[in-house]
Amino acid sequence: MTTQLTRAAAPVKSSGRKSGRARGAQSADVGRPGFAWAVPATIFFVLFAILPLLAVAALSFMSWGGIGDPEWVGLDNWNRVFDDPVMIKSIWLTLLLTVLGVVLQTPLSILIGVWAAGTQRNRAVISAVYFVPLLLSSTAVSVLWRALLDPNFGIPSEATWLFGDGNLFGKQTTAIGVLAFVSTWQFTPLHSLIYQGAARAIPQVLYQAAEIDGAGRVRQFFHITLPQLRNSIITSMILMVVGGLTTFETVLILTQGGPGTDTTISAYYMYQKAFKSFDFGAGAVIALLLVVAATIISLIVVRLSGYDKMRSTMEGVS
């Protein structure tokens, strides 16, 4: 069992028919893909990611309004951005929304994912319905919720006991609440899907053994399922963090950064600076900060969690 599992995890799959051939020959023909295989992707990546990134880095030291030639201004943009109270606020808002996303979505999607991995009646149908938000574009989702939450013609007008005057987008706390709720509604299905797959891969023998030892459902969940989902939790959290830091269209459509600047998160502020105020220098600074922040946070999560060592959770089985 053990060998089979580790073999399956290896990147190169040998085709079953040819298994009679010598092992050495196989590594020569198929082997690890050479660099040539990566050329198209690399060219694409350099052209559309690395070069623009360098261009943005250069632009962050220039003043450019879209007309005329960019003018070198040294650290001026950087100083301006760091002295800008709206920018500082936007960083906190971004972090807040990211943390809210992780805190709300992780437990929900673990529960749903584990449930969806089971074999209950109607499970497949209900999960299929539940995954629908995943198929909708973020723009559609935001437009939909904006209409549903209209204070005069939407849900709040029917449920005044809960929403009061329905001024959800007019106050900071409720506006942030709406943003967190909508992204939870939208992204929990994706993470549930990750957990569903991972939960399915947990060998049944573990549960059988636990049952013999007299562990109930709750204990099984905390002592087998959760530890076995460890790597998936990390994957999902990295996705959430990076997604949270780059959230944009939800804010653009739902709140436009308002009321005032109360939901102006960094990514939206970058758009505002660059494409609405034509201050491309400041926009570039914010863009760079976002790239750096997302990279650092991802690295920290990977390092802390030991994910980089890629230990197989199957180890426990042998």
Added chain:
Amino acid sequence: MRTRTRFSRMLVGGVTLGMALSLSACGDDGGSGSSDGKIHVLVYGDATNKVEKAVVAEFNKTSKVKAVLDTIPGATYQQKLQTIINTPQAPDVFYNWGAGSIQPFVKAGLLMPLDDFIKDDPKLKSAFLPSVFNAAQVDGKSYGVPMRGTQPVLLFSNDKVLKDAGTKAPKTWDELIDSVKKLKKSGVTPIALGGGDQWPTLMWFEYLYDRIAGPDLLEKAVGGDKDAWASEDSKKALNKLKELVDTGAFGTNYDSVKYTDGGSPALVARGKAGYELMGSWYYSQQQENAKEFAEKDLGYNSFPTIDGGKGDPANVVGNTNNYYSVMKKTKHPEAVAKFLKLMYSDKFIKQQLAIGNLPTTTNTEKFLDTAADPKYARYQFDLVKKAPSFQLSWDQAYPQSASEQMHQAVQQFFNGSLDVDGFIKAMQALPTA
């Protein structure tokens, strides 16, 4: 390996900005512009293009230099214009909102002053209403010829709601306050406001400042005189506005309502609100959304007068018109001049009126009966014609780079997070020319 893909995906996401920039920055060759014996006319893409297409076809019948109509659809017009205007793809003639929207281009030396054209053909100026024509002047030179319809801001009402509350459309500010109180008592939102869009809120500032301080204040402020915002008149206008907000005129949840998604017009159409301050396009909007209401109960009025105000009560604010401006580097200035002349031709005026636009030539009056709705067209035309001043919307009078901060300040003043002094400071911090 997984992290690697996440990382690259994130990187790609993070630099979308960079892509857009580098693509636009290195856009050379491509060979449109004026090099091919044609003039390119760039306009905002929407239903009105019908008329513009007809004008171009008309022009091409007689001209040796052919005109080509290019359109940029929808809301991204200004952004895209800004990215192409200094490249070889730049058009010869382009649509704009006058004043602030072309000021950066004038400053960058990209636009041709039209004074020479006007010297050759004085009608290019004299055929248009002066209050409209002058809104496209920068530093005393003319840079635009009006090319669509004028859109003054009016106080619309649901007359049935007003009647039920025992009130009627106000002539003065005190009547408005009184009307608001009565409407409130009858259980409706007195004034619908799409605060979520921010620019509808701005319209209230525009009218109050115009009525109380007169049009000079904004002219000074846009010209760079920051003290204008701190003047007594400015404070007076803000306090009046605050008073209106505090009476509960707009209800409490206006920041969650939008005009653009049909929220605030529906409030008025369904009898849940009494008034809404909006551009003249509101009329056709309601006709489309709520035909029955629009035909029976939709009222339109000019903004109330304010006692002791310095502004003429006949002044209006709004979008004066759209304009054609001409690039300095066009290779066919004579052809462009000929094209611009069509903007005051009878045929063009009739075509505009037929689709509901209100052109701003002095002789538009003659053709008002051919308009889609003659009564409404005449009302607007008289209003604009008699107006000593037509204040262009602030967010268009100021350079584009100011609009975001301006909209935020306006919203924050209404919801109380900025007081009078805070608002004045925010306005003083706006970039002027």
